[in-house]
Amino acid sequence: MAIALAFSTFQLWTAALSPLPSMVVRSVHVGFLLLLCFTLLAERSGSRTARLSGWLLGGAGFLLGLYHWIFYEDLILRAGDPSTADLVVGVIVTVLVFEASRRLLGLALPIICGLFLLYAFFGEYAPYPLDHRPYDFAQVVDQMFLGTEGIYGTAIYVSSSFIFLFILFGAFLERAGMIRLFNDLALGTVGHTQGGPGKVSVISSGLMGTINGSGVANVVTTGQFTIPLMKRFGYKPAFAGAVEATSSMGGQIMPPVMGAVAFIMAETIDVPYVDIAVAAAIPALLYFATVFWVVHLEAGRHGLVGLPKEECPSALGALRRDWYLILPLAVLVWLLFSGYTPMFAGTVSLALTALVVLGRPLAGSIPVSALRILFWVALGVGAASFGRYGIAVIALLILLLVLGCLLFAGGRATLVICRDALADGARHALPVGIACALVGTIVGTLTLTGLASNFAGWIVDIGQNSLLLSLLLTMLACLVLGTGIPTIPNYIITSSIAGPALAELGVPLLVSHMFVFYFGIMADLTPPVALAALAASPIAGAPHMRIGFTATRIAIAGYVVPFMAVYSPALMLQGDSYAATVYVAFKALIAIGLWGGVTVGWLLGPLNWPERIVAAVAATLLVVALPITDELGLGLSALFIGWHWWRTRSRSASRSAA
Incomplete structure (x- = not known):
């Protein structure tokens, strides 16, 4: 808990005030990831030896994460000419990142990244056209550790700046009761209709996707409520789990937050994040419309009914009760679409969420008019007072509310909610951050050796005869990679190879990257691994393979819409005409x-x-x-x-x- 709180505090400090160079923030971010990963897994193991080794490895990772901070100026002065200490620290940090990924994410991703690293060292002996010029040990370590093309590349930059803030934003809203609000809204609108419980799952998970962008997290949160409800009203266990898994994975393509890949994509192709959110809007609606439609048809086929209307909560009543929770999300959308950076929008929205949560217990202790004034002051500061002064005023308001919570009834429980939300944010960011750090070794290898250009040329040669064949090969690459690695490294690997090739074949750059993004997500529904189905399996009480095959049938739009977008880019608003x-x-x-x-x-x-x-x-x-x-x-x-x-x-x- 203490490490997670320190991690979240560091990220909030650097996001709000930008006191440190970007390279230092990336390095310390990786240090915190290693410390939290090793210690958290060690404490869960129960073994005394495992605990000791975990704390030693985590402590070493964190201390070495400070290396770029302590020797920042020296590293700049000797750029391209690393010292022996630089090489030793670089090797140790790289090994620790590999080991953390193995413990947290399994063997698949470390093996793939290890093969790329071996290629960087020994690719000169590969047959033509895969060979490259020789690189010595120092060059490879310099690429992976000291520059911004390896471990501390674009992926970890996005993780340390945008992704962490939005994960924290979702954690605060979840702890504040957003899951209850979304469930009640879904129950109140469609719970009584034909097959209502299944439709509740689609709407609730889709709404949750607007704030957290995490498929597996959605399954284990909303699924605890929706899957048993679907089973109670006649849905088969495998179908119930598949509906929840499919709906939850759609959260990664649902604006405004979407998944972590969307932020990496914005940095990779150098377009505003809002452009990606706009391009994803119609395909996301089509995706959820498909799932909703399949649920409706399945209910009609089996004669499944909804909940009695008297058992469904009032949607308007839920909005009257928790309307204030929607305001930070509304401010986030407004800031993003007004041209502000995702970092600034996330920081302000997160601060407003904290204000709303902390101000709630004061409602019964101070006049409503005063609470209303306090809220509008906070909202005005967040929306209009930009820069460090605005952030400072918001921080002061938060501090006053914290002191108020210590004095009024119910305030201490609210402080516990905020503390737990900060810790949840750090824990939820852990697998994303570790994957971003490790996949940097692949990006470093691709940029060092030019391997991506070779594969891109191969795809272009194929596409000259058949664009459809190139698209099918890209889709298969995403699905195959996705059987063993998360969406983020899947996207980075495939987009680095296939993205430029598809663009050269006439596919708009944004559409080509969205094509890869979509199939990286669909890989989490596609057997044999199907991570989302795996998460739904224990809740549904059905084999995860059966859930996975059912989910691929339900999510047919996820396989069709990307192809439609390539042939008709207007689907992603890339055309000239509405x-x-x-x-x-x-x-x-x-x-x-x-x-x-x-x-x-x-x-x-x-x-x-x-x-x-x-x-x-x-x-x-x-x-x-x-x-x-x-x-x-x-x-x-x-x-x-x-x-x-x-x-x-x-x-x-x-x-x-x-």
């Missing part, structure tokens, strides 16, 4: 509607196999976007829907007559 965007979104809705019927076997009624084949062909024609395929797809869709409606109505009439 009319084109509306048209492509309309096509996508029809396509995913048909695909949903195909996968479930139900639309207005049961679908036989010939009907499912016709529907699949019509949906595929709408995706391909070749000459006259749209016309054929729309025409075939109209004929199919008309035929199915007539057949279903005739069957119903026959049953009524009987």
Whole structure:
């Protein structure tokens, strides 16, 4: 707890005041990650030897994380000519990062990164065209440890600046009761409808994705409520777990926060974060519309009903009760879309969240008018007083509220909530940060040896004959890598290789990176590993492989929409006309509607196999976007829907007559 609190405090200090050079912040950030990782896992082990080794390794990692801070000027002066001490410290830190990743994330990612590191040392002996010029030991260590292309590269920069703040932001809102608000809103709006519990899962997890952007975290939080609820109302355990896993993974593509990859993407391709959020908006809505639609069809197929309306909470009542929790999220959206940096927007929104949470227990102890004035002062400072002075005023208000919480009833419990939120933020940032640090060795190898250019050229050569084949190869690479590594390293590896190649083939840069991003996410739903399904398995009481296969069926839009965006970039608002965007979104809705019927076997009624084949062909024609395929797809869709409606109505009439 103490380490996690110190970690969060350091990140807030550096985000609010920027007192240290970026390289120092990155280094200390990695030091904290190593310290927290080794000690946390050691304390969980229960073994005295494991505890001792964990504290020794964690302490060594943290102390070496201060190396760039202590010797900052010396390292600049001898840049490109590392000393013996630099090399020794670099080797130890690299080994510690590998070991922390092995303990926390498993063997897959360290093995892949280790192979890239070996290639940096011995790639000169590889056959053409994979060989590169020789690099000595000092050059490789310098690349991995002393520069900004290795461990302390873009990924760890984003982790230490943007990602940590937004994870902390989500942790505060969760502790403040945002999960309850989202669940009550979902129950109040769709809980009583056909298959209501499944739809509650989709809406609740989608809303949670707007604040934390973590798929697995969503599964283990909202899933504790939604999965048992779905099972109670007739959904099969595997389907219930798959709905929650699919909905939760969609949180990574749901603006405004999205997943950590979105921040890395913004830095990688040098575009404002808000552009990525805007581009992701329509595909994210299509993704959740697909899941919602499949849940509705599955409920119709099995005759599943919703909750009794009297058991559903009032959505308006939930908003009246917890309306203040939405305000920090609204301010975050406003700041992001007003052109402010994600760091500043995250800092101010996090500060406002703390003000709102700390001010809540004072409501019963001071006049409402005074509380209202205090809130609007805080909101005004956060929205209008930019720079260090504004942050200082917010900090002063937080301090006053902390003192107030010590005096009024219920205040101490609120301080415990804030303390736990700070600790949760640090713990939740741990796997993300460790993955970002380790994957820096891959980026360092790619930039040092030029390996990415070789693979990109290969994909370009293939794409000259078939763009679709290049896209399929990229998709397979993402899915295969995703069986063993998290979304962040998956995106960094694949985008470094395939992103530039797809751009050279005429795919807009943002769309090509979003294509890789989407399939990196879908890898967490795709067996054999399917991390999101693995997290849902113990809650649902079903094998994770069965959940994974069901999730891939439910999330069909996640596999189709990226291809549609490549052939019709207007889907991601990359076209010149809003009319084109509306048209492509309309096509996508029809396509995913048909695909949903195909996968479930139900639309207005049961679908036989010939009907499912016709529907699949019509949906595929709408995706391909070749000459006259749209016309054929729309025409075939109209004929199919008309035929199915007539057949279903005739069957119903026959049953009524009987």
